[in-house]
Amino acid sequence: MSKVDNKPKRFTEVLDAAAEVFAEKGYHGASTTDIADKLEIKQAGIYYYFKSKDSALAEVCRLGVQGYVERLIVISQADLSADRKIREAIREHMQPFHDLPNYVQVFQYERRYLAGESRAEVNKLASKYEGELCRLFEAGVAAGDFRQDLDCKLATLALLGMCNSVTVWYDGKSKKQIQRxxxxxxxxxxxxxxx
Amino acid sequence: MSKVDNKPKRFTEVLDAAAEVFAEKGYHGASTTDIADKLEIKQAGIYYYFKSKDSALAEVCRLGVQGYVERLIVISQADLSADRKIREAIREHMQPFHDLPNYVQVFQYERRYLAGESRAEVNKLASKYEGELCRLFEAGVAAGDFRQDLDCKLATLALLGMCNSVTVWYDGKSKKQIQRxxxxxxxxxxxxxxx
DNA sequence: ATAAAATTTTATTAAGTTATAAAATAATAC
DNA sequence: GTATTATTTTATAACTTAATAAAATTTTAT
Incomplete structure (x- = not known):
């Protein structure tokens, strides 16, 4: 169950349907008819909720990244060792894979099809997140916890790649599973x- | 059947164009016109080389995985310690990211849009590769080189996710870079x- | 119950899509 | 130089798609 700000319930249902279809078929592989079918309404009906297919993608992507940066900043400011922070960051990073898999997957794989403004917006967030993560590694090196020769940028990308790949095969059975x-x-x- | 190697040069050029466009825009986001444009011919012209857009994707994907399993088997049979084999496997895995980035990227992200036969074919190869990789980890555990409690399946998926993510940001500057x-x-x- | 607001349908448009067939052109072989 | 083969173009068919507008329907508030 995703909660979408304070918009009416039906809006969330439509967004969920879009996220589901985009995740399943890809943005370009999914048609507005596919979304409507999932909601059991006619194709034109979804335009009551969205200005365009593109704006639906933008909204799904936005919700897919929502909160990531904020949660990471909380961790980075906590009173924990560098390796504990990394551990905690990984947990927080993967939790949405269970809670809103479709939104996260669409953010990961379909955001590149966004145009202009909305594309820049989500990429900026992704960039900020990456930067914050990198600083966690750098802090670990500075504290002498991590290897002195660690390439922090590369470690960041490795970690992100490793973690994000889980969305492809994770079956969403239990919350325990994703934490494990x-x-x-x-x-x-x-x-x-x-x- | 490695068509590209023994077919005329022009066929390779067309396939390269398809791989490039599919990698850039995604399979569904790319049109046959896009491919033709890249070759500076008219849209219908590409049907001299392909039965369908789908078959072009199949061919690109096939070349994207080509050789992976074979190279991994050579490594697994070599006279090396488990960790050395893993190191070697990672190198071999990433080399094609430099040599044929478009083909690999299309295999990674677009193969899911393949239908029936061709989809099963490439997935079988991917599955076999994953299995072989897993056995490398298992051998390391059995030999006492790796932790006894290592979840080899999970380690395999982690490794693959980590490595494959490189294709997204790798800029293909030099062969040295990918090895680093x-x-x-x-x-x-x-x-x-x-x- | 009735007015107002929210939601969905019907109907349609305009553009873009893959794919085929036949004709035209270019390249190569003899 | 002509015949043969390879390649590309032209023309077009059959669909699918996103999006709009107006009408119809359902829901909600009074």
């Missing part, structure tokens, strides 16, 4: 796999 | 980032 995955992934990147 | 990335990523997953 998060913790294992944290082990991989922090401790490695050697005995 | 590969080696760093190997460090991350094998040794972790702790000091």
């Amino acid at each position: 995955i998060a913790d294992h992934f944290a082990d991989f990147i922090i401790d490695g796999i050697l005995r | 990335i590969a080696d760093h990523f190997a460090d991350f997953i094998i040794d972790g980032i702790l000091r």
